[in-house]
Amino acid sequence: MNAEPAADWRLFQGDGTQRRVTLPQAPPWRRFGGSRRGAPGPLPYLIAPEHADVVNAALHLRRPLLVTGPAGTGKSSLARAVAHELDLGEVLRWPVNSRANVQDALYRYDAIGRLRETTLSRDRGEAEPSIGSFVRLGPLGTALVPGPRPRVLLVDELDKGDVDLPNDLLTVFEEGVFEIPELARLPEAQSVIQVLAADSQDPVTVERGKVLCTEFPVVVITSNGERDFPPAFLRRCIRLDLPTPDEERLRAIVAAHLGGGALDGVEDLLRSFLQRRGPGELATDQLLNAVFLRAGGVDLDADGLLDAVLHQLGGTV
Numbered sequence: 387m388n389a390e391p392a393a394d395w396r397l398f399q400g401d402g403t404q405r406r407v408t409l410p411q412a413p414p415w416r417r418f419g420g421s422r423r424g425a426p427g428p429l430p431y432l433i434a435p436e437h438a439d440v441v442n443a444a445l446h447l448r449r450p451l452l453v454t455g456p457a458g459t460g461k462s463s464l465a466r467a468v469a470h471e472l473d474l475g476e477v478l479r480w481p482v483n484s485r486a487n488v489q490d491a492l493y494r495y496d497a498i499g500r501l502r503e504t505t506l507s508r509d510r511g512e513a514e515p516s517i518g519s520f521v522r523l524g525p526l527g528t529a530l531v532p533g534p535r536p537r538v539l540l541v542d543e544l545d546k547g548d549v550d551l552p553n554d555l556l557t558v559f560e561e562g563v564f565e566i567p568e569l570a571r572l573p574e575a576q577s578v579i580q581v582l583a584a585d586s587q588d589p590v591t592v593e594r595g596k597v598l599c600t601e602f603p604v605v606v607i608t609s610n611g612e613r614d615f616p617p618a619f620l621r622r623c624i625r626l627d628l629p630t631p632d633e634e635r636l637r638a639i640v641a642a643h644l645g646g647g648a649l650d651g652v653e654d655l656l657r658s659f660l661q662r663r664g665p666g667e668l669a670t671d672q673l674l675n676a677v678f679l680r681a682g683g684v685d686l687d688a689d690g691l692l693d694a695v696l697h698q699l700g701g702t703v
Contacts, residue, residue: 414643503515
């Protein structure tokens with residue numbers, strides 16, 4: 387039975403009249419910060435046993451996991467699921483774009499800021515600030531900081547980066563070490579420097595300008611299949627191809643995120659989603675959006691509303 391349309395679901399009327407309304411609770415996957423408090427743990431992640439085995443192989447071999455598959459198959463969410471289940475802390479995320487480079491992912495040195503602060507300190511007769519205050523590790527660099535437990539690093543959409551980026555990562559992934567030349571050149575008296583991590587204000591100790599991991603991080607690399615990677619890079623990765631969820635798994639995903647009752651009265655949405663879905667044209671979270679709105683009493687039969695929610699991902703917008 388479809389939910390009755392909620393008379394007051396239209397928060398925005400478009401009539402120019404100012405009103406103070408109470409916003410309804412956001413979907414579980416769109417809650418942030420304090421709004422996540424009280425929620426029953428992280429969002430569920432469903433994965434087939436054969437795919438979980440590939441993840442385990444990468445964990446045992448300490449190799450990066452290269453995850454491919456259509457949009458909405460849970461490639462990026464896999465990193466968060468691994469971090470949660472293995473209690474490895476927050477995921478370090480490196481979103482790759484056309485300007486991304488390994489240098490920035492390892493660390494950044496603010497030479498101009500150091501020059502400015504050093505000049506000001508001299509003018510005030512104060513001690514010069516430590517160079518470490520102007521060095522911040524990137525997500526990749528922070529993942530390589532030695533510690534008793536490895537960190538989880540998500541390299542998101544590697545295929546959007548420069549064609550040479552995968553090859554530039556080979557040495558770092560193979561040896562688990564990198565050097566910060568600005569620190570390596572310091573005199574012996576300054577061989578131990580504290581720098582900033584990517585995800586914290588807590589200092590990280592670097593000796594002689596070198597960062598060498600004791601446990602190789604859990605690296606999850608996602609790709610949308612937009613281009614091929616060089617064989618040397620692929621040889622160092624474990625490959626996981628996530629398939630498009632079938633109808634049975636779609637039902638399980640809806641139930642896991644919204645509860646079993648959310649499946650009541652959504653057969654038409656499932657049929658519409660499956661009919662519209664083609665390779666790369668719809669993502670699973672679009673179905674979740676439609677079911678969430680239906681459960682809240684939103685009339686998805688209104689002109690164009692279902693089309694707006696289940697819009698195709700490909701083509702010109």
